[in-house]
Amino acid sequence: MTANAYELIVYILTLLGVYEPILNVFQVLGIEYIFKILIVLVEVGILFVFVLLTVMFLTWMERKVVAMVQARYGPMVTGPRGLLQPVMDGVKLIGKEDIIPAKADRWIFTLAPFIVFIPALLVFIPLPFGQSLIISDLRVGLLYIIAISAVSPIAILLAGWASNNKYSLMGAMRAVAQDISYTIPLALTAIAIVLFTGSLSTVDIVNAQSGTWFGIIPKWFIFLQPLGFILFLIASIAEMGRIPFDFQESESELVAGFFTEYSGMKFAMFFLAEYAHLFAVSGIVVTLFLGGWTFPILPFVPAMLVPLVSLGIFLVKTYAVIFFAMWLRDTVPRVRIDQLLNIGWKIMVPLALLNLLLAGFLVTAGVF
Amino acid sequence: MAWISKNWTMSGIIKGLIVTLKHVLHIGNRPTVTVQYPYERMKLSPRFRGLHAVDENACIGCGICEVNCPNSTITIVKHNTRWYPQVNIGMCLFCGICVDVCPMNAMKMTGNYELADYTRESLVYGPDRLLFNKEVKQ
Amino acid sequence: METDELIINMGPVHPSTHGVLRFKLRMDGEIIKECTPVLGYLHRGTEKLGEMKTYLQFIPYTDRLDYMSAFPNNYAYVKAVEELAGIEVPLRAEYIRVITMELNRIVNHLVSIGSLLLDLGASTMIMWGFRERENALQLFEKLCGARMTFNYIKPGGVREDIPEGFIPQLNEFLKDMEKRIEDYEQLINSNEIFLMRMKNIGVISAEDAINYGMTGPTLRGSGVDYDLRKYEPYSIYPDLDFKACVRDECDSYARYIVRIEEMKESLHILRQVVDTIPEAKIVSNPKYGVAPMTGTPSAVSTYFPRIFTPPTGEVYSRIEAPKGELGFYIASDGTTKPYRVKIRSPSFCNLTAIPKMVQGLKIPDLIAAFGTIDVVLGDVDR
Numbered sequence: 001m002t003a004n005a006y007e008l009i010v011y012i013l014t015l016l017g018v019y020e021p022i023l024n025v026f027q028v029l030g031i032e033y034i035f036k037i038l039i040v041l042v043e044v045g046i047l048f049v050f051v052l053l054t055v056m057f058l059t060w061m062e063r064k065v066v067a068m069v070q071a072r073y074g075p076m077v078t079g080p081r082g083l084l085q086p087v088m089d090g091v092k093l094i095g096k097e098d099i100i101p102a103k104a105d106r107w108i109f110t111l112a113p114f115i116v117f118i119p120a121l122l123v124f125i126p127l128p129f130g131q132s133l134i135i136s137d138l139r140v141g142l143l144y145i146i147a148i149s150a151v152s153p154i155a156i157l158l159a160g161w162a163s164n165n166k167y168s169l170m171g172a173m174r175a176v177a178q179d180i181s182y183t184i185p186l187a188l189t190a191i192a193i194v195l196f197t198g199s200l201s202t203v204d205i206v207n208a209q210s211g212t213w214f215g216i217i218p219k220w221f222i223f224l225q226p227l228g229f230i231l232f233l234i235a236s237i238a239e240m241g242r243i244p245f246d247f248q249e250s251e252s253e254l255v256a257g258f259f260t261e262y263s264g265m266k267f268a269m270f271f272l273a274e275y276a277h278l279f280a281v282s283g284i285v286v287t288l289f290l291g292g293w294t295f296p297i298l299p300f301v302p303a304m305l306v307p308l309v310s311l312g313i314f315l316v317k318t319y320a321v322i323f324f325a326m327w328l329r330d331t332v333p334r335v336r337i338d339q340l341l342n343i344g345w346k347i348m349v350p351l352a353l354l355n356l357l358l359a360g361f362l363v364t365a366g367v368f
Numbered sequence: 369m370a371w372i373s374k375n376w377t378m379s380g381i382i383k384g385l386i387v388t389l390k391h392v393l394h395i396g397n398r399p400t401v402t403v404q405y406p407y408e409r410m411k412l413s414p415r416f417r418g419l420h421a422v423d424e425n426a427c428i429g430c431g432i433c434e435v436n437c438p439n440s441t442i443t444i445v446k447h448n449t450r451w452y453p454q455v456n457i458g459m460c461l462f463c464g465i466c467v468d469v470c471p472m473n474a475m476k477m478t479g480n481y482e483l484a485d486y487t488r489e490s491l492v493y494g495p496d497r498l499l500f501n502k503e504v505k506q
Numbered sequence: 507m508e509t510d511e512l513i514i515n516m517g518p519v520h521p522s523t524h525g526v527l528r529f530k531l532r533m534d535g536e537i538i539k540e541c542t543p544v545l546g547y548l549h550r551g552t553e554k555l556g557e558m559k560t561y562l563q564f565i566p567y568t569d570r571l572d573y574m575s576a577f578p579n580n581y582a583y584v585k586a587v588e589e590l591a592g593i594e595v596p597l598r599a600e601y602i603r604v605i606t607m608e609l610n611r612i613v614n615h616l617v618s619i620g621s622l623l624l625d626l627g628a629s630t631m632i633m634w635g636f637r638e639r640e641n642a643l644q645l646f647e648k649l650c651g652a653r654m655t656f657n658y659i660k661p662g663g664v665r666e667d668i669p670e671g672f673i674p675q676l677n678e679f680l681k682d683m684e685k686r687i688e689d690y691e692q693l694i695n696s697n698e699i700f701l702m703r704m705k706n707i708g709v710i711s712a713e714d715a716i717n718y719g720m721t722g723p724t725l726r727g728s729g730v731d732y733d734l735r736k737y738e739p740y741s742i743y744p745d746l747d748f749k750a751c752v753r754d755e756c757d758s759y760a761r762y763i764v765r766i767e768e769m770k771e772s773l774h775i776l777r778q779v780v781d782t783i784p785e786a787k788i789v790s791n792p793k794y795g796v797a798p799m800t801g802t803p804s805a806v807s808t809y810f811p812r813i814f815t816p817p818t819g820e821v822y823s824r825i826e827a828p829k830g831e832l833g834f835y836i837a838s839d840g841t842t843k844p845y846r847v848k849i850r851s852p853s854f855c856n857l858t859a860i861p862k863m864v865q866g867l868k869i870p871d872l873i874a875a876f877g878t879i880d881v882v883l884g885d886v887d888r
Binding site: 375378379380381383384386387388397398401410412413414415416417436437438461462463464465468477 | 559560562563564565566567569630637640644647648649650651652655657665666669685689692693694695696697698699700701
C-alpha cells in the first residue's frame with residue numbers, strides 16, 4: 001500500500017516498467033532530484049486541474065440546484081444541459097475590461113485576488129481524496145488547513161480597503177469579523193476530533209474512522225459527535241460566506257461587498273476561490289465527520305481498485321455536503337451581521353466548548 | 369440566549385428545507401414551469417395586443433385613431449392612392465384605444481410582440497407593413 | 507478615539523431600492539442615525555398629463571402608476587370619472603372588475619413578498635411568486651390582451667366581456683394558489699432566520715402610522731382596522747363576505763403576515779364572485795357609448811364614447827388598492843379634458859414613514875423594513 005500520491009505515481013510507473021529506466025537516465029546525469037520534483041509537479045498539477053474543473057462544475061451545479069428548487073431549468077443552451085456554461089462564463093470574464101478605480105490602491109487592489117485564490121488551492125494539499133490519493137500527509141494537517149483558511153480574511157480586508165469604496169470596506173469589515181468569530185468554534189470542534197484520534201494528520205483521522213460498530217454502523221465521528229458535526233457544518237458555511245451567512249457580499253445591502261469594484265479576471269478569481277473554498281470545506285467536513293473516503297464496502301474491493309473506489313466514495317460524500325449547502329442557500333434568508341456575531345460568540349463558542357467536554361468524557365470513558 | 373432555547377430545533381428551517389426538496393424532486397404537482405423562450409413559445413390569447421394591423425379595404429383614413437391616440441403615436445399618411453395610419457411603435461402604449469374607436473373596425477392588433485429593432489426609424493411602421501387584405505363581405 | 511459619521515447614498519441605483527429611489531443615510535458605523543429618502547428619479551408628470559389628455563386617453567397612463575397592480579389604478583380613476591358624471595355600471599361589469607382587482611391584489615402581494623425575501627437574501631420565494639404570477643398574467647392576457655398595462659376598465663363598464671374558458675382557468679388558478687400559499691407559509695412563516703430578521707424591526711405604532719398617512723397592509727400591520735372595502739364600501743364589496751386582515755405587532759413581520767392573509771382573503775372573495783357572477787352579458791353602459799357603425803362588430807365592444815364630457819364639478823374618489831388607499835381627485839370644467847388631476851398614491855404616503863421606522867436600526871433592517879412597505883417607484887414619483 002502506498003502512503004501518498006507521490007508513491008502512487010512511482011508505483012504506477014514501476015508497474016508500467018518505466019520507472020527504473022527513467023530514474024537511471026536522471027541518475028546518470030546526476031540530477032535525480034529533478035525527476036522527483038517533476039513527479040511532484042505532475043501530482044500537484046493533476047490536483048489543481050482537478051480542483052479547477054470541479055470548481056467550474058460546481059458553478060454549474062449551483063445554478064442547476066437553484067433552478068430545480070425554483071421550478072426552472074437553469075442553463076440549458078451551452079452544451080448538453082448547459083454543462084459548458086462555466087466555460088462561457090470564463091470566456092466572458094476574460095473578455096471584460098479590467099478596471100482599476102482611479103482612487104484605488106493599485107498594488108494591493110491587484111494583489112488581493114491572488115492572496116484569496118492561492119490559499120484556496122493550498123488547502124487541498126493535506127486533504128485525502130482517497131486511499132493514497134493525498135499530496136502530502138502533513139503531521140499537522142488539520143492545523144495547516146485551519147491556518148491556511150485563516151489567510152483569506154486578510155486578503156478580503158486588503159481588497160475592501162484597496163477598492164476605496166464604502167460598500168467594499170463595510171463588506172470587508174464584516175467578512176473579517178465573521179471569519180474570526182467562526183474560526184474559533186470551527187477549531188474547537190476540530191480539536192474534539194483530534195482528542196479521539198490523537199493525531200492532527202488527516203490520514204490518521206480517516207483511518208480511525210474505518211471499520212464499523214456491530215458490523216453495521218460505520219465508525220464515523222458524526223455518530224460520536226453529532227453536536228460537533230452540526231457546529232462544524234454551520235461554522236464552515238459561515239466561513240465559506242454562503243447564505244445564510246454571506247455578509248461579505250450581501251448583495252441587497254452592500255451591492256457586492258468587498259468585490260464591488262472588481263471586474264474581469266480579478267472578479268473571476270474571487271469567484272473561483274469561493275467555490276474552491278466550498279469544495280475544500282465540504283471535503284474537510286467529510287474527512288472529519290463522515291469517514292473521509294472510507295466506507296464499509298471498501299474491504300471487499302480488490303486492492304488495485306481501492307484508490308479509485310475510495311476517490312468515488314469521497315466525491316459522493318463531498319457532493320452530498322455541497323448539495324446540502326446549496327439547498328440551504330435556496331431555503332433561508334440572510335442573518336443580520338450583529339445576529340451572526342451573537343450566534344457565533346454566544347451560542348457556537350459555548351456549545352463548541354461543551355462539545356469538547358463531551359468528547360473528553362467519551363475519550364476518558366474509552367468509548368473510542 | 370433565550371432565542372436558542374426556544375428555537376434549538378430549527379423546525380422552521382427544516383420545514384423550509386422539506387418544501388424546497390419537494391420542488392427539487394418534483395413531488396406533488398410541482399413541475400418545472402420554464403418556457404425556453406426562443407425555442408418554445410407560449411400560446412397567446414386571441415385578444416393579445418401586439419403590433420397593429422390595418423384592414424386595407426375597410427380603412428377609410430378618417431384619422432379618428434390619430435386623434436384618439438393618447439401618445440400621438442399614429443399619423444395618417446398617404447399610401448398608393450389612399451390614406452392609412454402609420455404607427456410609431458416606439459411611442460405606442462399598446463392600449464388598444466385606436467382599435468376601440470375605429471368606426472370601420474379596420475384596425476386590429478396582432479400577436480406580434482417581437483418588435484425590438486436597431487434604429488428608431490425602423491420602429492415607425494408605415495402602411496406598407498401594417499396593411500392586410502380582408503375579403504370584402506357583400 | 508475620534509470617530510466620524512459615514513454618509514452613504516443608497517441608490518438611486520441599488521439592488522434593493524426597488525427602482526430608482528435614493529436613501530441618504532447618515533451612519534454611525536452600521537447604525538442609521540438619519541435616513542432621508544430622495545424621490546423624483548422616476549417623475550413623469552402623470553398628473554399634468556392628466557390635464558392634457560381626455561378622460562379616456564388618460565386611462566392607459568394610470569396603468570403605469572403602480573405597474574405591479576394596474577387594475578386597481580384603472581378602477582380608481584374610472585370610479586372617480588363615473589362619480590363625476592354619474593354613470594351607472596352594469597352589475598356584471600362590477601363583478602368582472604372585482605375579479606380583476608382581487609387577482610391583481612394577489613399578484614401584487616406575490617411580488618411584494620418575493621422581493622422582500624429577495625432583499626433578505628432568499629432568492630427562492632420571488633421565483634415561486636413569479637411562477638404563480640405568470641398564471642395570473644395569462645388570465646389577464648386572456649381577458650384583456652395585455653399582461654401588465656391593461657387599459658381594461660372603462661367608464662360605464664369594462665372593455666370586453668370575459669372570454670370563453672376564462673372562468674374554468676380562474677378556478678384552476680384558485681385551486682392551485684391555495685396549495686402554493688401553503689408552500690410559501692411552510693417556507694417562510696416559521697423560518698427562524700426570517701423571524702429573527704423581521705420581528706420587532708421597523709416598528710411603527712398605530713398612532714404614528716395614522717399620522718404619517720400610511721394605509722393598506724402597512725397600516726393594518728400596525729393594528730388599525732382600516733380597509734376601504736369595509737370602511738367605505740364600493741363596487742360589490744358590500745355583498746361579499748370577507749374580513750380585513752389586521753395584526754397588532756406593528757413590526758415588519760406583521761406587515762408580511764397581513765399580506766399573506768390578504769392573499770387568502772382575495773382567494774375567498776374570488777371564489778364567491780365566480781360563483782355568483784350574473785349571467786347577463788352586458789358589460790358596459792350603452793347610454794354612454796356609440797353603437798358600432800359599420801362592419802361586423804368584433805369581440806371588442808365599441809360602446810365607449812370617443813368624446814366624453816362630464817359636467818362641471820370635482821370629485822375625490824378612493825379605493826383600497828393592494829398597496830393602500832389610492833385616491834383620484836378630478837376637477838372638471840365641463841370640457842373633454844379634466845381641469846386638474848391629483849393622485850393620492852399609497853406608495854408615496856407609506857414611504858414617508860421609513861425614516862421614522864429605521865431610526866437607530868442597521869442597513870439590513872432598513873432593507874427589511876423597506877421591503878415590507880412595498881413601494882413601486884412609479885407610484886411614488888408619478
